[in-house]
Amino acid sequence: MLKRTKSIIALSVICATPTLFAQEAGRIQAGQFDLIPSFTSSMAYVDNVANARDNQSKIYSWRTTLSPELIAATQVNGNPVQIGYRLERGVYFSSSNDDYTDHFVEASGDFELNSRHRVSALAQYEDGHEDRGTGFSIGSGLDISTPDTYKSSNLSAEYTYGAVTSDGLITLKTRRQSLDYDRSEDAYLIRDRVKTMVGGEFGYQIGAATSAVIDITQTYVRYDEQLDFVTRDSDETRVLVGVVWESTAATTGFAKVGYKEKEFEDQSRGTFYGTDWEVGIDWQPVSYSTFRISTSADTFETNGEGDFIRGQNYSVRWNHDWLERLSTSFSVTQQDDEYVFNEIDIDNRDDELINYSASLSYQARRWLKFSTYYQYTDRDSNRETIGYDKSEIGVTAEVTL
Template sequence: MSKQKALFTLSAVATGIIFAGQASAIEPQPIDLGGVGLVPTLKISETYDDNIWEAPEGDDKRSSWVTSVEPSLTLAARDRLNIYQLNYRLNNSTYHSSQEDDHTDHFLRADSHMEFSARHRLDLNAGYNKQQDTRDSTNRDNDEVGNKYHSTNVGGLYGFGAQTAKMQLELGANQEWRKYDNNRDSGSLTREKDRDTLSLVTTGYYRVAPKTRLLAEVQYNDYDYDTNTLDSEGYRYLVGATWDATAKTTGTVKVGFEEKDFKDPSKNDPDNSTWEVGMTWSPLTYSRVLLNTRSRAEEGSSTENFVDTTSYGISWEHDWTDRVTSNLGYSFTDKDYEGGSNNGRNDELDSYNLGVNYKMRRWLDLGVGYSFKDNSSTDANSAFDRNQVFFNANVSL
């Protein structure tokens, strides 16, 4: 492989991990470090947020301009079909009208994709994050800053069977350790949220057409809390299908049921229907409609046993020219809180967003956007509306 072609490949690999899921993005030119590509990028955004704490109307509702600076470094290397990546980024957020909320988040991630033969492949990943949330209904009334926490994870996914074979099998595992660093004696009770999570997944595929496969999947999650009584084991059993570029659509549909078994016999064990759906419809080569919906029991806290969550979303991405892309989206999330002092609480969140991106240069993207959230809740302290207007720039070499 020539040096120029190798760098082009590294650029594509590194760009893919940084900007995965974006409709358009800058095209970084990697720095050659002797077979390894280094891709530095920088994202700068300025946002006006009229409700940074997601508070109801009243004294707790606070607005601020927020400046975000997010540099990122990615090292990428490729050996035939094997790909290796190391990415570090930080996000520094400055709240000009609420300086106690200033914070810097750190994200470190390593990924590898290895293909031992046409029938055997392995993806490995590891990561470390150190983050701070903005204040919410649990801690906006006291003098504490937002909850700070750090998490570490290691995981992998083994695939057996050639990509064109009739059947394939995937086996996945992930271990996450999460610990909160502050507010441990306040009303937010973050000490109750420290937990270790083991996740296992087995997925079998059966090809029924060149680009369509049926699937059956079993997921297992073991939640081990340090101090809380929320220790549990969860199982999800799903069947469905996945297809690529069939009749202008790409997507995956999974439906089934889930059960959660708490180690505390006094808690009710949920047994619910569950689903995951994600589809992209491309009626034109320059226009895409994305649909998604999911339903599952999510982890609770010291105030509830679990949260039965269902969400629906639709968005439209359109390339008006080679340089100008717009996106318009709406999502709805319904949350039912089960058990504990929050038992019977219901939240319904409507979210709207609109954005336009201008690809000014290969190395420079400019964007502008608006988002609106409206959360209605049976808990008066958790109902809010929030407007955000932002401008951003993505820069690379």
């Protein structure tokens, strides 16, 4: 489902259409479809728009964002299907070169063929951007005049065999992801790629609220252009084993650990062998307070240096409802990225990215929510040209029907 942004534009269009009528709060019925319009607007102060390095001059600016969304939901033979569109427009008052307009389209469906056979599908398309100093331009945000833009897509499907009450479940899955930068320079062309994944997961109940799982995937990474550079095409094999549990009414979680191999088509880049993991725990000591702890390790395609990125992520989040309409959220996330070079005479690049965020939300009406937030980001690296810090403070309004 698309991010739940709120849509005044969609609301205006819908209310002007006489054939539509309100079905329930937040929805409008149009024939066989329920239309769900929404809109989000924010105003924020950013103290490092281009993510300039620590020794460079920073750009300070207020920024406003407008993000309407419209979702059309229906059912096909009792199975939920929906399609949605979201637009996000960002305007910087003191740095118009960083203005952006992003488009997001998503369609999904869940189909229960019978008690033992289920299929789900998801399609996503994004016409988006990378803020200067992020993604491909980390460490060189001031060296480019405007944000990098790209087109990306994600197509995925899952088939599950087994009744809900069965001790065992088998899930077969596939996914295709593509990334294409809009720029035509060689440095960008060699980053355009397609990742195709196929795999399966088997789960077997070993306790009243615990299941053992084994997750096996094979991923094929193929780059569109290599030009005069040595190919980064590779094949990845990942095998994870672990458990999923709900030990008490207050605790749920999963933990999987296993083996990862990344074999490059170009043998001079070598083959990576390592340990991957995925862990997530939700603890709800009381109904109005939730703690979420997660960590993972995996390999990623490089956005600049090296043959690939070896990444590890750690995060802690606390959500708390103080009153019926008043809530807070606090989180700390750390991302450790090692840019791996197989060349003997080049040291690996090590980045550490830490993000702190806090928000306070007030549900003024059923259809209106206000939030204020603060976010601080700090990136350190063993490369002097990479590190930066950035603060952002702002307010957000969300509107629904």
